[in-house]
Amino acid sequence: QKEVEQDPGPLSVPEGAIVSLNCTYSNSAFQYFMWYRQYSRKGPELLMYTYSSGNKEDGRFTAQVDKSSKYISLFIRDSQPSDSATYLCAHAGTYKYIFGTGTRLKVLA
Amino acid sequence: DTAVSQTPKYLVTQMGNDKSIKCEQNLGHDTMYWYKQDSKKFLKIMFSYNNKELIINETVPNRFSPKSPDKAHLNLHINSLELGDSAVYFCASSLHPTSGGSGANVLTFGAGSRLTVL
Numbered sequence: 001q002k003e004v005e006q007d008p009g010p011l012s013v014p015e016g017a018i019v020s021l022n023c024t025y026s027n028s029a030f031q032y033f034m035w036y037r038q039y040s041r042k043g044p045e046l047l048m049y050t051y052s053s054g055n056k057e058d059g060r061f062t063a064q065v066d067k068s069s070k071y072i073s074l075f076i077r078d079s080q081p082s083d084s085a086t087y088l089c090a091h092a093g094t095y096k097y098i099f100g101t102g103t104r105l106k107v108l109a
Numbered sequence: 110d111t112a113v114s115q116t117p118k119y120l121v122t123q124m125g126n127d128k129s130i131k132c133e134q135n136l137g138h139d140t141m142y143w144y145k146q147d148s149k150k151f152l153k154i155m156f157s158y159n160n161k162e163l164i165i166n167e168t169v170p171n172r173f174s175p176k177s178p179d180k181a182h183l184n185l186h187i188n189s190l191e192l193g194d195s196a197v198y199f200c201a202s203s204l205h206p207t208s209g210g211s212g213a214n215v216l217t218f219g220a221g222s223r224l225t226v227l
Contacts, residue, residue, distance in 0.1 A: 008149065008150075032214070034215060034216075036216075036218075038150070041221075042220060042221070043113075043199055043218035043219050043220045043221050044152070044199070044216075044218050045218070046215050046216070046217070049215060086150050088150075088152065090216075092207070092214060094206075094207055095140075095157045095159070095164045095165045095206045095207060096142070096154040096157055096165050096167070097142075097154070097216055098154075099151070099152040099153075101149060101150060101151045102150040102151070102152075104150070
């Protein structure tokens with residue numbers, strides 16, 4: 001079992017839809033969780049990070065961590081074609097970051 | 110002003126050759142990493158360096174030899190290239206090696222070096 005699992009997609013949604021991206025993880029020791037966005041042929045860029053359980057909001061994006069069920073979610077409201085990318089969840093381990101396989105999202109105009 | 114820069118961006122080479130990828134960060138970070146991303150977009154840690162010292166070697170074949178001449182640079186040399194080495198290699202850096210009381214210790218990535226072995 002991989003330490004962090006994501007549905008690879010692709011996930012296609014119409015413009016304006018609410019998108020829900022999810023990860024599960026197996027190691028309950030770590031506290032920090034990140035979401036990275038990666039456009040085609042580019043490096044991943046940090047979108048948001050959260051600490052322990054709870055929600056964090058930034059504009060159209062909300063990150064949620066449920067430590068009891070080892071579940072990480074990213075919600076995108078009013079999705080735009082420019083949100084089309086691969087979304088990678090990660091948790092911060094000791095001296096390394098463990099990434100999920102990424103979910104490819106397509107927002108259709 | 111690029112924070113983490115890698116060269117070259119593209120590498121096409123024959124099996125058995127040796128190649129190097131260079132990385133530099135101007136963020137003043139202590140920790141640098143090499144990640145490999147396969148065709149399915151899975152990002153896997155290869156090496157972590159903190160202040161020029163190797164702290165993680167994630168069971169990478171010894172054909173891969175990283176070198177950190179100073180904490181702003183981390184290079185990757187690959188000997189005897191194999192078909193399975195074809196991937197995108199990302200350099201990254203972070204302020205510290207771990208997250209802790211001062212907050213999340215986020216990674217900043219370079220743009221990647223796409224290696225194709227024929």
